[in-house]
Amino acid sequence: MKKTIITVLVLVMGTLLPAQAQTEYLLIEDCIELARSNEANARNAELDVRSAIEQRKEARWEFGPKINATGVGFVAANPMIYYGLRDILGTGDNAMNIVNAVEDYCRESGIDPYFKGLENGIGLSITALQPIFAGGRIVNGNKLADLGVSAALLQKEVKLQSSEADVEEKYWQVVSLQEKKKTLEESLPIVERLCADARNAAESGLITTADFLELEQTLRDLKAKQSKLKGGLRLAKMDLFNLVGYEYRILQLDSIELASSPLLDYSPDYYYMEPEEMAQGMAESRLLEMQVEAKILQKKMTLGESLPQLAIGAGASYSNYVNEFKPNAMAFVMLQIPISDWGKQAHKLRRAENDVQKARNDKEYLDKQLILKAQALWVQMSSAWDELEVLMENSREARETYERLSLEHGAGLNDTPTLLQAQINARQAKDAAIDAQIAYRSAVDAYLRVCRD
Numbered sequence: 001m002k003k004t005i006i007t008v009l010v011l012v013m014g015t016l017l018p019a020q021a022q023t024e025y026l027l028i029e030d031c032i033e034l035a036r037s038n039e040a041n042a043r044n045a046e047l048d049v050r051s052a053i054e055q056r057k058e059a060r061w062e063f064g065p066k067i068n069a070t071g072v073g074f075v076a077a078n079p080m081i082y083y084g085l086r087d088i089l090g091t092g093d094n095a096m097n098i099v100n101a102v103e104d105y106c107r108e109s110g111i112d113p114y115f116k117g118l119e120n121g122i123g124l125s126i127t128a129l130q131p132i133f134a135g136g137r138i139v140n141g142n143k144l145a146d147l148g149v150s151a152a153l154l155q156k157e158v159k160l161q162s163s164e165a166d167v168e169e170k171y172w173q174v175v176s177l178q179e180k181k182k183t184l185e186e187s188l189p190i191v192e193r194l195c196a197d198a199r200n201a202a203e204s205g206l207i208t209t210a211d212f213l214e215l216e217q218t219l220r221d222l223k224a225k226q227s228k229l230k231g232g233l234r235l236a237k238m239d240l241f242n243l244v245g246y247e248y249r250i251l252q253l254d255s256i257e258l259a260s261s262p263l264l265d266y267s268p269d270y271y272y273m274e275p276e277e278m279a280q281g282m283a284e285s286r287l288l289e290m291q292v293e294a295k296i297l298q299k300k301m302t303l304g305e306s307l308p309q310l311a312i313g314a315g316a317s318y319s320n321y322v323n324e325f326k327p328n329a330m331a332f333v334m335l336q337i338p339i340s341d342w343g344k345q346a347h348k349l350r351r352a353e354n355d356v357q358k359a360r361n362d363k364e365y366l367d368k369q370l371i372l373k374a375q376a377l378w379v380q381m382s383s384a385w386d387e388l389e390v391l392m393e394n395s396r397e398a399r400e401t402y403e404r405l406s407l408e409h410g411a412g413l414n415d416t417p418t419l420l421q422a423q424i425n426a427r428q429a430k431d432a433a434i435d436a437q438i439a440y441r442s443a444v445d446a447y448l449r450v451c452r453d
Contacts, residue, residue, distance in 0.1 A: 038245025
């Protein structure tokens with residue numbers, strides 16, 4: 001499987017450290033492409049398209065003649081044809097005189113006066129029937145098959161978009177955990193340094209032992225959270241890779257990193273489209289149009305069942321049913337008018353018309369739902385942007401507060417617990433900002449996915 005993977009060699013950060021394993025960077029485009037090839041729904045959607053194409057090819061054969069070859073062999077207990085002069089001339093007086101004279105002569109000559117046929121025989125025949133007019137069912141059936149291919153292609157796109165949404169959701173979940181892991185790893189050295197300072201201060205009597213133990217407990221909690229976050233990140237990667245069909249080894253998980261950034265600089269106004277325009281372009285809307293068109297074609301095919309059918313045909317045979325093998329051939333015209341079924345077809349036609357109207361009603365209702373969906377996606381994207389702006393500002397302020405208190409702590413203007421709390425607040429604010437970035441990116445992706453229809 002061809003994968004677009006950017007491989008970067010992590011350089012040794014110090015001459016005394018061993019070489020690190022190679023880090024593999026996966027882009028979201030790589031994961032989506034893999035899912036299109038490997039995900040079960042995507043593969044099944046492709047098979048549905050192939051089946052629709054085969055059905056269209058099958059419908060094309062209806063335009064050609066129906067050719068059949070038949071072979072027959074039989075043996076009868078008694079001849080199916082058995083007659084003599086009496087059967088031809090009748091039983092009148094003059095006829096009987098002739099019959100008796102002929103039969104007497106045949107007996108004297110050793111000739112059977114009766115003709116026997118179809119006692120046994122073998123026959124081979126081939127016929128061809130070419131439809132000339134079948135009530136429009138062949139033409140409309142082919143149109144329906146063409147429509148089936150178009151519908152299958154659209155349904156495939158809908159399934160691929162659903163698969164893409166699942167991939168994006170799991171992808172950004174991994175990215176979120178990666179970013180939080182980096183934030184936590186940045187915080188650990190700071191807390192470790194504060195604990196070392198607190199230990200010295202406790203030994204000097206500047207702070208109580210209880211304050212020092214509280215700092216150590218905070219450090220242990222962070223390390224426990226780091227271990228939990230590492231395990232969660234591995235599970236999230238496994239979930240994503242299993243979905244897209246990316247081959248990996250358990251020991252390799254930590255060296256695979258998702259490279260895309262969730263941060264988007266454009267506001268929702270940059271992506272805005274009119275809801276009605278979006279709804280008309282959605283695959284679901286086009287599928288609804290095809291559903292109405294399909295019902296109309298089915299109605300026409302129902303009407304065709306009550307119309308006359310005209311066909312021409314030809315046949316050839318080679319048999320010995322009567323005596324020796326002889327060839328034969330014929331041509332014929334067949335006109336079929338379904339008179340007794342007209343009443344039945346009238347009711348069937350009314351049912352087909354009701355189905356057409358139901359499809360139109362469904363389209364009218366669901367078109368409004370699609371407009372509502374487009375509007376809802378816009379509202380979700382706008383809300384995610386507003387929340388992102390607030391949390392990004394909170395993260396900046398919390399970071400600035402921590403940096404200011406860190407300088408003051410170095411000058412002895414505040415205590416260690418105060419600085420530690422500021423550092424915790426900065427880390428939590430950054431984690432919240434990361435989640436907001438993921439939420440906004442997901443909302444934009446969902447909105448653009450509909451626009452791309």
